[in-house]
Amino acid sequence: MNRKHIMKPITLMMLLASTAVSAEWQALPDVAPAPKDNPTTEAKVKLGKMLFMDPRFSSTGTVSCNSCHNVMEGGDDSRTFSMGVHGKTGGRNAPTVWNSAFHSVQFWDGRADLLEDQAKGPVTNPVEMGVSEIEQAMDKVRSVPGYKPYFDKAFGQDSMTVVNAAKAVAAFERTLITPNSPYDKYVKGDKKAMNAQQVRGMETFAAVGCVSCHSGAAFNGPKMEFGQGFYAKFPTFADNTYVKEYDLATDKGREEVTGSKADANMFRVPTLRNITDTAPYFHNGSVNNLSESVRIMAKLQLNKTLSEEEVKDIVAFLGALTGEYPEITMPRLPATSGYSLVADK
Amino acid sequence: MNRKHIMKPITLMMLLASTAVSAEWQALPDVAPAPKDNPTTEAKVKLGKMLFMDPRFSSTGTVSCNSCHNVMEGGDDSRTFSMGVHGKTGGRNAPTVWNSAFHSVQFWDGRADLLEDQAKGPVTNPVEMGVSEIEQAMDKVRSVPGYKPYFDKAFGQDSMTVVNAAKAVAAFERTLITPNSPYDKYVKGDKKAMNAQQVRGMETFAAVGCVSCHSGAAFNGPKMEFGQGFYAKFPTFADNTYVKEYDLATDKGREEVTGSKADANMFRVPTLRNITDTAPYFHNGSVNNLSESVRIMAKLQLNKTLSEEEVKDIVAFLGALTGEYPEITMPRLPATSGYSLVADK
Numbered sequence A, B: 001m002n003r004k005h006i007m008k009p010i011t012l013m014m015l016l017a018s019t020a021v022s023a024e025w026q027a028l029p030d031v032a033p034a035p036k037d038n039p040t041t042e043a044k045v046k047l048g049k050m051l052f053m054d055p056r057f058s059s060t061g062t063v064s065c066n067s068c069h070n071v072m073e074g075g076d077d078s079r080t081f082s083m084g085v086h087g088k089t090g091g092r093n094a095p096t097v098w099n100s101a102f103h104s105v106q107f108w109d110g111r112a113d114l115l116e117d118q119a120k121g122p123v124t125n126p127v128e129m130g131v132s133e134i135e136q137a138m139d140k141v142r143s144v145p146g147y148k149p150y151f152d153k154a155f156g157q158d159s160m161t162v163v164n165a166a167k168a169v170a171a172f173e174r175t176l177i178t179p180n181s182p183y184d185k186y187v188k189g190d191k192k193a194m195n196a197q198q199v200r201g202m203e204t205f206a207a208v209g210c211v212s213c214h215s216g217a218a219f220n221g222p223k224m225e226f227g228q229g230f231y232a233k234f235p236t237f238a239d240n241t242y243v244k245e246y247d248l249a250t251d252k253g254r255e256e257v258t259g260s261k262a263d264a265n266m267f268r269v270p271t272l273r274n275i276t277d278t279a280p281y282f283h284n285g286s287v288n289n290l291s292e293s294v295r296i297m298a299k300l301q302l303n304k305t306l307s308e309e310e311v312k313d314i315v316a317f318l319g320a321l322t323g324e325y326p327e328i329t330m331p332r333l334p335a336t337s338g339y340s341l342v343a344d345k
Helices: A010-017 A043-051 A134-142 A145-155 A162-174 A180-186 A196-208 A241-245 A290-302 A308-319 B012-017 B040-055 B113-124 B134-142 B145-155 B162-173 B182-187 B196-208 B241-245 B290-302 B308-319
Strands: A232-233 A265-267 B231-232 B266-268
Touching: A043 A145, A043 A162, A043 A241, A134 A162, A145 A162, A180 A196, A196 A308, A232 B162, A241 A290, A290 A308, B040 B162, B113 B134, B113 B145, B134 B162, B162 B290, B182 B196, B196 B308, B241 B290
Parallel strands: none
Antiparallel strands: A232 A265, B231 B266
């Protein structure tokens, strides 16, 4: 885990002050920002897609990035907690990879500044891909002759390194954008793109204060520099039955990264894009119902009890945030001729 | 398991008698045969591809057909034994799905006549997809609203049945054909498509007798009716060190299906197409080296000890059997809006 970059979290108090700004509804950009040292190129995206889909580098040969961040689904795995090698499960719900490039920090606790850093994490996580040392996984990549030309093209000669593999995966992930949702069309001027209930939900979403955190083009807060996290305390209001029912306060979130009590229960504000496709919800995946999630958010973050009408309207609006998933062709994973990387012997 | 259709296995003796016929080198057909009641249509292929890729119907939501028969790889999973739900492993090596449509029976022991029958097996296998009853998996398919229009289009109204789901998967699998290998081009007249060593290997392959079993367009025996299996006893010659070293005689193969001693160690002759991409080898995945596999086959099936030159030539020829994998676009797996099929609660 990357614990080097400990940023001062921006707290809910600061967010609430910026509500007025957040009311500017923004469409999703067509292109995701990339760090200066890793501009997105076609060659990197092609290589990154291969690495993203390739399960052979996990300890069992069964788990790829796509296993838990399935781009054929909502960019996740529909599970409460993901299942890695040997059927082991983790402790947090897998965030969607779709539009993840619009987050300024990665993981629920923001412990990685960039997708490049994030990409390396699951490889050596014992309950995810389960490799002891990341160089062991990279040795496997290097042992596949068919990968070399793709690295050569993306990064030049002698470039088969962990850093470049992570850069390639990040470059691919930056292409995972879902534009043209009904909401995007609506804010671009097509007033028929959302129905009356969705428009009402949008107004309610702003009026009750959801937008104080879920602002910006990806509904994950204001645009920030890479490495500067946009966090909120969850739950902010804990005096209700939901917190216990769904065990929402046990995970201390960002405190586990910084060791600071001030970061207790602080989590990166997640995107709401395509949220209809990413159940179950919350950092612990404990709520398998979008309506219930909306009720809980209002209570825990805004101390408000929504009417059923308001809940329905907001859920309808959230449905308008599901965009168009671009078509992806399956990469051919280069074979090792006449032997397997992952067989028992 | 489908034990209804117990065919009289065609034994090695019959095969050896037909060696002359097998010497007719055949290119891979562009289209795979389909049973009369399931002609391959575009609508079925589209639906079948979705079902094939969808892990949500397994008991954990993590295992799809593609998990073990990965079409981005050699149509298998590079593992000795596949890993299903909860990290459980089976007892036989996953056969490739590429060109599986050219087999007249399915599974190593031929216990399914058709791909339609095969497709249902892994769903309820406790170490594969781990569902108790296949209708439970189908209930999940039926609960995804987005699947209905695809069934409607492929099979008409009210068609969301196990039988049709299996038909769709089989239809998709019948499109998984890899034409235009160097060998195919060679036998079609392009004499430059194979190099001198490959041509020498082809001649050796025929001369030493490999072709007595591995004949036909898919190198899995003569063309036969669906349900009529082409089996060989493996090992035929057991008096050598290989059998013990690689534990090649323990699995009784087809005897487990028929209960007949005459079927002891009988296995369906597998295709050799794309064999460079499908290591490890044999029913128990015990040999992770194509050259060693060739040596073993010669000894166990033909009682011959090949020279290293012969082994190298044959391996070179086998490399010429790797064809062109068609590009496959990823299906979008229809979402369940606002809830997950596989979350804990």
